[in-house]
Amino acid sequence: MMSPGFKLRNATLEDLPILLDFEQELIKAERPFDVTLKEDPISYYDLKEIVLDEDSCVLVAETEGKVIASGYAIPKKARHCLDHEYYAYLGFMFTHEDYRGKGINAKIVEELKRWSKSKGYQEVRLTVYEDNIPAIKAYEKVGFKKHLIEMRLD
Numbered sequence: 001m002m003s004p005g006f007k008l009r010n011a012t013l014e015d016l017p018i019l020l021d022f023e024q025e026l027i028k029a030e031r032p033f034d035v036t037l038k039e040d041p042i043s044y045y046d047l048k049e050i051v052l053d054e055d056s057c058v059l060v061a062e063t064e065g066k067v068i069a070s071g072y073a074i075p076k077k078a079r080h081c082l083d084h085e086y087y088a089y090l091g092f093m094f095t096h097e098d099y100r101g102k103g104i105n106a107k108i109v110e111e112l113k114r115w116s117k118s119k120g121y122q123e124v125r126l127t128v129y130e131d132n133i134p135a136i137k138a139y140e141k142v143g144f145k146k147h148l149i150e151m152r153l154d
Contacts, residue, residue: 023045027043056074075087087124
C-alpha cells in the first residue's frame with residue numbers, strides 16, 4: 001500500500017495525544033495564511049468525536065510503531081442547490097516534517113477517496129489556503145482542481 005516501512009490504518013483513541021500534537025502543528029503552519037485565527041490556544045477539530053464517529057474515517061500512517069501522518073474524511077451536507085445532498089470533506093492532512101516528500105499524504109488521500117466512494121459519495125472536497133502553494137500542488141497532483149475562491153474584506 002505504501003512505500004516499504006509505512007502502513008496506513010484507522011486512528012484509535014490511543015492515537016489521540018499525537019493527533020492533538022498534529023493539530024497544533026497544523027495550526028502553527030496555517031497561522032501565517034489566516035489573520036482571522038484567534039490567539040493560541042485554539043483547536044480546529046473535536047478529534048475524539050471524529051475518531052469515534054462511525055460515519056467518518058480518520059487515517060494515520062505509521063512506521064516502526066510511530067504515527068507520522070494523518071488525514072480524515074467526514075460527511076458534510078451540501079448546499080441545497082447542488083446535485084448532491086452530501087459530500088466527503090477531507091481535512092486534517094498532516095505529515096511530520098521528517099517524512100514529507102515521500103508520498104505519504106498522497107497515499108492517505110487515495111485511501112480516503114476510496115473510502116468516500118465506498119460510502120457512496122460522488123463528490124470529494126477539501127479546502128486549502130490560496131497562498132499555501134505546496135499544499136495546492138500536492139492536492140493537484142492527486143487529482144483535485146481549484147473550484148471556488150472565498151474572498152473577504154478586512
